[in-house]
Amino acid sequence: MTRNHLFGQAGLARIGRHIRKAREAVGMSQNEAALAAGLSGRTYRDLEAGRTNPSLATMAAVVSALGLRLDDLVEAAKAEPTECDFTPADETAANETLLTRTLAEPRMHARIVRLDGEGDTTRVADAASFTFVLDGSVAVDLDGEAVTLRQGDTLHAQPLVTGEWRARAAQTRLLVVSALDNSAPRQEQR
Numbered sequence: 001m002t003r004n005h006l007f008g009q010a011g012l013a014r015i016g017r018h019i020r021k022a023r024e025a026v027g028m029s030q031n032e033a034a035l036a037a038g039l040s041g042r043t044y045r046d047l048e049a050g051r052t053n054p055s056l057a058t059m060a061a062v063v064s065a066l067g068l069r070l071d072d073l074v075e076a077a078k079a080e081p082t083e084c085d086f087t088p089a090d091e092t093a094a095n096e097t098l099l100t101r102t103l104a105e106p107r108m109h110a111r112i113v114r115l116d117g118e119g120d121t122t123r124v125a126d127a128a129s130f131t132f133v134l135d136g137s138v139a140v141d142l143d144g145e146a147v148t149l150r151q152g153d154t155l156h157a158q159p160l161v162t163g164e165w166r167a168r169a170a171q172t173r174l175l176v177v178s179a180l181d182n183s184a185p186r187q188e189q190r
Contacts, residue, residue, distance in 0.1 A: 009050065011077035012051075012052070012053060012077070013049075014050075015073050015077050016047060016049055016050035016051075017048075017050075017076070018068075018072065018073060018076035019047060019048050019062060019066065019068075019073070020048045022066045022067070023048075023066055026066060026067065028066075030044055030045055031044075033062075033065055033066060036065035036066075037058075037062045037064070037065040037066075038061055039058065039061065039062070043058070044062075047062065107179075107180060108177050108178060108180055109127075109177070109179075109180050110176070110177045110178075111175075112134070112175055112176075113174045113176055114171075114172070114173050115138065115165075115167035115173075116171060117167065117170055118167055118169055118170050119166060119167060120166070120167045120172075121164050121165060121166045123162075123164060123165065124140075124162055124174070124176050124178075126159060126160055127178045127179045128156075128157070128158055128159050128178065128179040129162075129176055129178040129179070130154065130155070130156045130176075130177045130178075131154065131157075131174050131175065131176050132153075132174070132175040133149045133151050133154070133172070133173075133174055134151070134174060135151055135171055135172060135173045136167060136168070136170070136171055136172025136173060137149065137150045137151070137167070137168035137169040137172060138165050138166065138172050138174065139168050140155065140162050140163070140165045140166075141162065141163035141164060142155075142157070142163075148168055
């Protein structure tokens with residue numbers, strides 16, 4: 001299900017970056033800012049990471065805690081699209097993290113996929129893709145042939161060549177970069 005946000009995913013990411021800069025300028029940790037705003041630590045971290053569409057009450061609490069104005073956040077959201085995208089390591093999610101979140105027209109889709117348990121499975125991409133094994137080991141079906149990739153191994157595959165990917169070790173992490181067809185409309189990420 002696609003959610004339509006007032007500012008879209010890129011706007012929410014810009015709001016999050018603006019909040020993070022304001023928090024850092026006043027010398028607060030994320031937990032201190034969350035406490036000052038009356039939010040849970042997770043809710044606050046999701047807000048800074050641009051992973052949530054906050055209510056007006058949440059935004060009012062955050063601007064009050066950080067000495068901002070609500071207009072500052074609206075202007076941040078409406079700012080010109082960025083030409084680069086930055087994802088701090090502490091903002092990576094448990095199973096999958098989209099790394100191209102704020103670019104207006106990305107040419108690739110980059111993400112980190114985590115397979116926590118041996119035997120966990122995923123599909124990497126139906127588009128042309130490049131995969132780098134960051135940690136662990138993964139078995140992949142390549143046109144009917146089983147191949148095992150270990151930490152440091154890479155695979156560059158054409159569309160629909162790979163099938164299911166199965167973790168051969170716990171805590172397997174993959175960096176997956178896939179081609180995008182920018183002629184098709186891009187759906188908002190949840």
